Amino acid sequence: MKVSIVGTGYVGLVTGVLFADKGHDVLCIENNRHKLQKLQNGQVPFYEPGLQELMTKNKSRLRFSDSIEEGVKHAKAIFVAVGTPALASGEPDMTYIERVAMEIAQYLDGYRLIVEKSTVPVHTSEKIHETIKRFAPQGVEFEVASNPEFLREGQALEDAFNPDRIVFGVPSVKAEKILSEIYKDFSAPLIVTNVNSAEIIKHAANSFLAMKISYINAVASICELSGANIEEVAKGIGLDRRIGEHFLRAGVGYGGSCFPKDVDAFVNISRELGYDFALLEEVQKINHRQKKRFLKKIKETLWVVKNKTIAIWGLSFKPNTDDMREAPALDVINELKREQAKIKIYDPQAIQKANEILQMPAIDNHTQHLQQTLQDVELCSCAYDVVTDVDCLLILTEWAEFDSPDWEVIKQKMKQKIVIDGRNMYDPKKMEQLGFIYKSVGR
Numbered sequence: 001m002k003v004s005i006v007g008t009g010y011v012g013l014v015t016g017v018l019f020a021d022k023g024h025d026v027l028c029i030e031n032n033r034h035k036l037q038k039l040q041n042g043q044v045p046f047y048e049p050g051l052q053e054l055m056t057k058n059k060s061r062l063r064f065s066d067s068i069e070e071g072v073k074h075a076k077a078i079f080v081a082v083g084t085p086a087l088a089s090g091e092p093d094m095t096y097i098e099r100v101a102m103e104i105a106q107y108l109d110g111y112r113l114i115v116e117k118s119t120v121p122v123h124t125s126e127k128i129h130e131t132i133k134r135f136a137p138q139g140v141e142f143e144v145a146s147n148p149e150f151l152r153e154g155q156a157l158e159d160a161f162n163p164d165r166i167v168f169g170v171p172s173v174k175a176e177k178i179l180s181e182i183y184k185d186f187s188a189p190l191i192v193t194n195v196n197s198a199e200i201i202k203h204a205a206n207s208f209l210a211m212k213i214s215y216i217n218a219v220a221s222i223c224e225l226s227g228a229n230i231e232e233v234a235k236g237i238g239l240d241r242r243i244g245e246h247f248l249r250a251g252v253g254y255g256g257s258c259f260p261k262d263v264d265a266f267v268n269i270s271r272e273l274g275y276d277f278a279l280l281e282e283v284q285k286i287n288h289r290q291k292k293r294f295l296k297k298i299k300e301t302l303w304v305v306k307n308k309t310i311a312i313w314g315l316s317f318k319p320n321t322d323d324m325r326e327a328p329a330l331d332v333i334n335e336l337k338r339e340q341a342k343i344k345i346y347d348p349q350a351i352q353k354a355n356e357i358l359q360m361p362a363i364d365n366h367t368q369h370l371q372q373t374l375q376d377v378e379l380c381s382c383a384y385d386v387v388t389d390v391d392c393l394l395i396l397t398e399w400a401e402f403d404s405p406d407w408e409v410i411k412q413k414m415k416q417k418i419v420i421d422g423r424n425m426y427d428p429k430k431m432e433q434l435g436f437i438y439k440s441v442g443r
């Protein structure tokens with residue numbers, strides 16, 4: 001079947017490659033010239049394990065263009081996967097979605113199904129519908145459906161090929177049939193519902209996962225205050241199948257392009273609808289406090305932070321991605337710079353991306369924020385070089401590369417043998433035996 005996808009970020013590109021791999025004829029629309037050029041040259045513009053190989057394998061069924069007109073002509077189903085980043089107010093910025101809706105409208109010449117793939121607040125489909133109707137030729141037929149995406153960065157292919165469920169929020173049987181045809185080769189449980197429910201499923205799922213993380217981080221704080229061990233407590237909780245063992249890893253707080261903004265957006269839309277979602281506001285506060293608690297540990301251990309040299313392992317918001325959006329490392333760097341520490345940083349993938357971003361014009365808020373944060377920070381290309389002559393090593397992303405480093409080599413290189421671990425990667429007893437002052441989260 002022919003499918004068009006507007007926006008080739010993580011979600012748009014992974015979806016496009018996935019659909020091509022399932023035998024569909026896919027046209028992806030991207031309006032960022034730099035990204036489009038890379039895609040047209042067959043290159044994935046970000047780091048995601050396995051994606052480059054799969055894109056190359058399916059190149060005969062995957063095309064890239066900057067023309068929404070072409071996208072509308074190409075297929076009956078048009079997936080919209082553009083960004084919905086948070087505004088300063090906490091509301092999602094819907095300008096990209098609105099612009100796509102206006103553009104699609106202009107070129108409609110017969111029935112099309114516009115499918116929301118982006119994460120959007122409930123009632124967005126109604127807004128898209130109104131917008132298209134306002135800008136489309138009179139009488140032209142179209143519908144709007146929701147097909148939320150649940151993949152995780154760093155394991156996007158595994159998640160996309162084997163989803164826990166597929167959700168169709170559909171206004172009609174016709175729309176359901178089109179989506180069913182596109183997803184016919186998947187064996188996941190299918191939930192067919194109305195569009196409002198599908199939109200809420202996505203926000204409620206992400207907010208629930210964020211809540212689980214804040215819950216375990218709050219329990220980790222109690223463990224620190226009481227002498228308990230969060231790893232054992234989390235295991236003791238998680239083996240109860242009603243709770244489940246996933247997303248109970250205490251750490252420096254959740255980050256990324258989705259949890260922070262989606263919890264914000266869910267709180268906002270709930271308030272607009274007349275419900276005060278105080279529970280989720282507490283989830284946000286705990287996440288914020290978790291970073292502050294981590295910084296407090298650094299200050300308590302180093303005493304004076306000014307003029308100390310601090311090495312960081314991990315800049316991306318999680319392993320196996322070079323995505324730095326809302327990465328906890330950025331907050332930690334900014335706070336330590338404010339205290340006049342010297343920062344050196346290493347990350348297996350994000351350093352290359354950071355170097356590219358430093359060379360770019362400040363095209364958006366994220367780029368500008370990153371450029372400011374990374375100014376005067378030393379970006380290193382080796383995990384061992386970065387620790388030379390430092391007073392302290394911070395662990396902020398749990399890359400597999402950091403699983404079992406050569407601590408003897410590291411000890412020789414460091415000025416002070418202090419490791420503060422925001423991801424609980426190492427055994428505290430072993431680290432002490434090795435001669436380190438070692439602090440982690442909730443133990």
Ligand SMILES: NC(=O)C1=CN([C@@H]2O[C@H](COP(=O)(O)OP(=O)(O)OC[C@H]3O[C@@H](n4cnc5c(N)ncnc54)[C@H](O)[C@@H]3O)[C@@H](O)[C@H]2O)C=CC1
Binds near residue numbers: 012031032082083150
């Ligand atoms: N990143 C993730 O892992 C997941 C993201 N989502 C949701 O999916 C949506 C997209 O997320 P990402 O892929 O991370 O975003 P992104 O910001 O990385 O990518 C969006 C892409 O759309 C392009 N774009 C914007 N306006 C356009 C237009 N008018 N025409 C053509 N292209 C246009 C941008 O240039 C960009 O390449 C968001 O709503 C997000 O919340 C959902 C599940 C997972």
Ligand SMILES: O=C(O)[C@H]1O[C@H](OP(=O)(O)OP(=O)(O)OC[C@H]2O[C@@H](n3ccc(=O)[nH]c3=O)[C@H](O)[C@@H]2O)[C@H](O)[C@@H](O)[C@@H]1O
Binds near residue numbers: 151152154213253258
């Ligand atoms: O809507 C989205 O964009 C996506 O958001 C998350 O995926 P992602 O942000 O890629 O990554 P996660 O693995 O969920 O991690 C998010 C953050 O939580 C942190 N985390 C995760 C799990 C945990 O136990 N503890 C913890 O601190 C991670 O370090 C990371 O900073 C969801 O897991 C996806 O299902 C969803 O599709």
